Amino acid sequence: MQQLSALSPLRLCLPGFSLAQTLCCGQAFRWREQEDGSFLGAAGAHRAVIRQRGEEILIESDASPAFWENYFDCRTDYEAIRRTVASIPALEPACRFAGGIRVLRQDGWEALASFIISQNNNIKRITGIIERLCCQFGEPIGGGLCAFPPPERLAGLSPEDLAPLRSGFRARYLIDAARQVTGGTVDLAALPALPTAEARAELMKIVGVGKKVADCALLFGFGHGDCFPVDVWIGRALAELLPEGLPPSLAPCAGIAQQMIFHYMRACPDRAAAKAGEC
Structure with a gap:
């Protein structure tokens, strides 16, 4: 792992979180995975090396803890959101595959x-x-x-x-x-x-x-979590999984659900296996 400085790394405990999915799911474009599994990159004017050990996220950076706590949206209850998304039968496989994603709070x-x-x-x-x-x-x-x-x-x-x-x-x-x-x-x-x-x-x-x-x-x-951007992948997902549209229960967390669905549609190697609980 590359070292930025002698600074003690910030430690965040994020149950159910996947650093790799979050940084590689198409919401941020400045992170590179290193050979040791850590990620080197930048957010705004701050560079960092970030790695995950179980539920613990270690961040070496010149930015304050508050910056990264905000960046990783630490105040939002993702466990509750995952339960809400998984309660929609058609989205349960997507939640199982991509439930470790958080929506980053970028500049x-x-x-x-x-x-x-x-x-x-x-x-x-x-x-x-x-x-x-x-x-x-x-x-x-x-x-x-x-x-x-x-x-x-x-x-x-x-x-x-x-x-x-x-x-x-x-x-x-x-x-x-x-x-x-x-x-x-x-x-x-x-x-x-x-x-x-x-x-x-x-x-x-x-x-x-x-x-x-x-x-x-x-x-x-800008923190508008109710936004549900629709591109080609999401258009396909709506037709395949939600032909009647987004369920009203997802409205407050539509954006987080969108990222799970997007990553599932784009990255799941076998959606049929995921639906069967094998992916």
Whole structure:
């Protein structure tokens, strides 16, 4: 395991949690699994090495314990949420397979920019674009990592300036987002307190931000746990598992259920075995 410093690692006890599923399920794109099973990466301007030992999570970082407790959503009762999701027979296999996932509480701007980049893209390419974005325009934070660039850094750029990222049409959207945020047209700080529909409408002022991208940003960056982003994988899941739509009992934790379903649909090697309790 790489060592960041002589700092004593923060220890979190998270029953039922899977670090690997949480960091690799498509909600964050800056974590790399190391040969020893630990994860090296960054959240905002903080780099960290994180590993799991049973229910214990060890984090070596320059950030405060409060930062990581918030990042891993430690105040939410995931045991209760897992019971709620598993109580829906069609979702019980997904909960069994991906119930260790938590929805990370990421920086709002980072989440917004990341999911603008995610449009019509796959996780490998998204990860590469974001890595190049941070290396090109972010401040170094050590260990070969750079902070996620703030909107002020991108607002004065042109799509041509972002050409080395190989982000295609998304460059124009990213710059428009940076300009609207820095110019005050879109107030990111206000979004957590707004009703979800109003917060979604605010983000959709940005060129290229539709409902799916807005819902992803709101879920992963602004604490709107009722958001249920629908992409190709979730569209298939709804048709296959929930043809009558999302049960009302899941409304308060729809976003967490969405991540479990998404990871199950995308990563479960044999959904038939999972349904039979063998996966």
